[in-house]
Amino acid sequence: MKTPILEVQNVTMRFGGIVANRDVSFAAERGAITALIGPNGAGKTTIFNCITGFYRASEGRILLNGRNGPQDIGQLMTRPITGGSHLVTRAGIARTFQNIRLFKEMSVVENLLVAQHLATRNNLLSGVFRTRAYRAAETEAVDRAYFWLSQMNLASDANRLAGELPYGRQRRLEIARAMCTSPALICLDEPAAGLNPSETRELSEVIQRLCAEHDLSVLVIEHDMGLVMRIADHIVVLDHGEVISDGTPDSVANDPAVIAAYLGVSEEEVTA
């Protein structure tokens, strides 16, 4: 069997007295779409923040088996002086946010160029004097930006302000921007929130295409069950910060514990 791209091992996350995640373990397969679902406040975004390096898990370990072999997310974050969440992105995890976080007063292309800052020449002098290497790197970055824009059907909006775009396009732009960091794993936090049915369908096609054509693994949080059942290869269900079910869409859909969590049936009735 292939090694999973991401392994979450016994992660517990506490905020003072609140336990947002308790002993969460799951794995995301390479080249597949893994969905993370659960009722509001189940701790989905919190575990996402741990995976993408925005929170340091109180306990447990998160392993990324990316291009540079296995890497411990926690260690990347706590590395002295240079450590931080940006290293997690550089290791190959990109993300989008539940509340869209674009650079609203910058143009769409610029949003994507910021994401490619590792590929461009950041040297001050080469930029001021426009050396040949600088221009070549810059052209390449712009071309890559346009590539991802056309992949997301956004090319016609390239030179508009990101904040001016309609909501659905902003969502797609955020995905395009994350893709510009050339990740191995992309984490999407409720990408379909606020989209209409046709936009949602388009989005599910985009996600599937990313996975199939660009050698990408996807981890997605979503409340839209139709979308999840359609695209996910594997579903993990969280409730009250704990994993209550983990398996294929069919097995999860028929799991009494999941039905209980969503419909609010008490524990006794389920076991009875």
Added chain:
Amino acid sequence: MQNNRLASLLKEAVLTFVISLILFGPISGLVLDGFGFRNELGRSVTLAAIITAGRVLVSLAGMSEIGKRLRSRLTSSNSGVTVNTGQERSPLLPLAVLFLAGLALPFFADKYFLGIAILALIYCLLGLGLNIVVGLAGLLDLGFVAFYAVGAYLLALGYQYLGLGFWSALVIAPFLAGLFGMVLAFPVLKMHGDYLAIVTLGFGEIIRLVLNNWLEFTGGPNGAPVPAPTLFGLEFTRTAKQGGVPIHEFLGISYSGDYKFWFIYVVLFLVVCAVIYAVHRLRVMPLGRMWEALREDEIACRSLGVNHVFTKLSAFMLGASTGGIAGVFFAVHQGFVNPTSFTFFESALILAIVVLGGLGSTVGVVLAAIVLTILPELLRDFAEYRVLVFGILMVVMMIWKPRGLVRLTRPAFFPSSHSEAGIALRLEPQTEAGR
């Protein structure tokens, strides 16, 4: 409709009259006379009437067609940023004319005006430096004057203790000021922005207090002398003081004190142009883009792999460096430095330049710097009201033009011609025309 308008106008007029009467009544209506009061209510009534008339005129103007159009223009340009279309004409010609005109200024200006021009350029430099920190990177720096002082004192003390001249100071100043910036900012940049404002405020004061109180080293409140500039061993003083040849002897012309200021002006002008060019380039370079992205959303930046601490640090250091260069010019222009030139008011003034110029706009900052240095000179008679006028200007700006005087534009980017997207994009207009 007509009636309705008239009624509202009348109501407004009465309201204005009553309020101004209440305000002016005690202020100008009662006059102290020995130990008692004298009633001069007539005066306040006149003043209130004048104000009411003004208010009515403004309202009438606002109702007319021209006024309406003007108002809609003013409010619509509030939204701030636009993206270029990529088809703007390059402003090379006007820029070249401006450049030559700037270089030729010493031949037309008298000494007094040249002094103001030098001061204006120094504030341009300071504004451009702070603009990197506040306007582009979005870090509030309330002690920018500290780096200005570092540059100025580097020349004064460097000459006194190490024999540094103008040119070596000009080269060392950006590095030294940048180093100060780094030492100051590194510990706090990991924290939220507000801490930085407080720390820089404190740092500005500390530098000033050190300069003021470390008598043996800095000369304290008495200040320190600054050497005149040199050019390849040529000196601008009447007799050679730094082991060179006085320039008037070298060229065989008679001595004039103006040569020094001409020289300072030209060098300063070239430096300002270079900095403007660099800042202009920065806005389309990866580093400048990262600064602006950090200002927009730090969390999103981190999610894209941007090292936010180092990126902020680079902005802070580059801003500080520019301040240091400005300090060297200030010192050499004055020929003398002391701590009273580096008070908090100076920091506030530079910040006002950046805010008035429109946080991030290079042209705006240059214009604001020129206006804010020349205006006080033109309004010498009102010198005492300078701060008041600044205050009013800032409040008015924040209400009507919170994005500054000059509209920001963003650069446009297009794919290169051999990329797939580039071909598709160039085909697009044709199909559109065909439809």
